[in-house]
Amino acid sequence: xxxxxxxxxxxxxxxxxxxxxxxxxxxxxxxxxxxxxxxxxxxxxxxxxxxxxxxxxxxxxxxxxxxxxxxxxxxxxxxxxxxxxxxxxxxxxxxxxxxxxxxxxxxxxxxxxxxxxxxxxxxxxxxxxxxxxxxxxxxxxxxxxxxxxxxxxxxxxxxxxxxxxxxxxxxxxxxxxxxxxxxxxxxxxxxxxxxxxxxxxxxxxxxxxxxxxxxxxxxxxxxxxxxxxxxxxxxxxxxxxxxxxxxxxxxxxxxxxxxxxxxxxxxxxxxxxxxxxxxxxxxxxxxxxxxxxxxxxxxxxxx
Ligand SMILES: C[S@@+](CC[C@H](N)C(=O)[O-])C[C@H]1O[C@@H](n2cnc3c(N)ncnc32)[C@H](O)[C@@H]1O
Numbered sequence: 001x002x003x004x005x006x007x008x009x010x011x012x013x014x015x016x017x018x019x020x021x022x023x024x025x026x027x028x029x030x031x032x033x034x035x036x037x038x039x040x041x042x043x044x045x046x047x048x049x050x051x052x053x054x055x056x057x058x059x060x061x062x063x064x065x066x067x068x069x070x071x072x073x074x075x076x077x078x079x080x081x082x083x084x085x086x087x088x089x090x091x092x093x094x095x096x097x098x099x100x101x102x103x104x105x106x107x108x109x110x111x112x113x114x115x116x117x118x119x120x121x122x123x124x125x126x127x128x129x130x131x132x133x134x135x136x137x138x139x140x141x142x143x144x145x146x147x148x149x150x151x152x153x154x155x156x157x158x159x160x161x162x163x164x165x166x167x168x169x170x171x172x173x174x175x176x177x178x179x180x181x182x183x184x185x186x187x188x189x190x191x192x193x194x195x196x197x198x199x200x201x202x203x204x205x206x207x208x209x210x211x212x213x214x215x216x217x218x219x220x221x222x223x224x225x226x227x228x229x230x231x232x233x234x235x236x237x238x239x240x241x242x243x244x245x246x247x248x249x250x251x252x253x254x255x256x257x258x259x260x261x262x263x264x265x266x267x268x269x270x271x272x273x274x275x276x277x278x279x280x281x282x283x284x285x286x287x288x289x290x291x292x293x294x295x296x297x298x299x300x301x302x303x
Pocket of ligand 1: 049050051052069070071072078079080081240241242243264265266267268269270271285286287288291
């Protein structure tokens with residue numbers, strides 16, 4: 001009913017067309033299609049389906065790493081999903097998929113959960129109540145946030161890093177996942193570990209950014225959003241693409257080659273692409289036919 005209220009001025013026939021379109025979209029959302037393949041012996045599977053239904057089809061403890069970047073209920077124009085639910089409904093939905101993620105994660109597995117500021121606190125409490133053990137709240141500090149008329153430009157997102165037990169995978173010695181330390185960059189101190197250090201819990205992803213922002217006591221992850229005009233942006237019509245460098249860091253640190261990485265909110269397929277490039281298997285799903293078809297196209301193009 002409230003859907004229709006916005007169309008109050010529209011003629012009857014146009015209204016019928018809108019209803020038909022909505023019914024068609026609902027039907028597409030209910031439809032489930034899947035594709036699979038292999039990159040250098042590592043299997044992948046993409047399903048066009050709801051994440052809860054998809055996860056229900058997995059065995060318990062069958063996934064080693066989950067990277068989840070759900071809609072944040074901000075009213076973003078996704079292909080099908082309506083990103084503006086009443087808060088209680090949104091949080092109820094989060095709880096449904098979070099409990100499935102808990103079930104499918106292996107004992108040594110990790111969940112990296114992206115969450116917008118508005119619901120970050122509630123979702124964190126919920127995740128802990130479901131049994132997840134919090135390791136960090138990483139702050140992804142980004143540039144190119146959306147300008148505000150009256151307020152501060154949003155420039156960070158929380159990435160909650162949870163594990164299920166104390167036997168979690170964390171590849172501390174992967175050289176590509178380490179970053180230069182302040183001793184190396186700021187003080188030119190020969191006592192600094194030549195292999196650098198593990199990233200801080202605020203993320204800066206380039207050496208240049210570190211050099212610019214790392215003061216003697218700062219700890220920061222900075223990476224630009226993938227804005228519409230960027231070369232890295234895969235498709236103008238698919239919003240919210242995560243930067244490749246950030247996903248590579250997570251995959252390298254929190255999973256090992258051959259392990260299974262699951263992304264329940266596929267979008268452009270960024271997680272699956274990076275997981276496969278790093279020799280992991282990838283499983284992902286999205287309700288959107290546009291996103292899943294686009295992802296399949298990319299995965300088929302990987303050598
Ligand atoms: C923030 S975007 C993910 C962007 C992705 N991380 C990337 O780098 O492109 C969220 C995605 O969740 C999808 N989505 C919404 N509801 C879903 C559901 N119930 N099951 C699976 N995917 C869903 C949307 O279609 C959208 O593509």
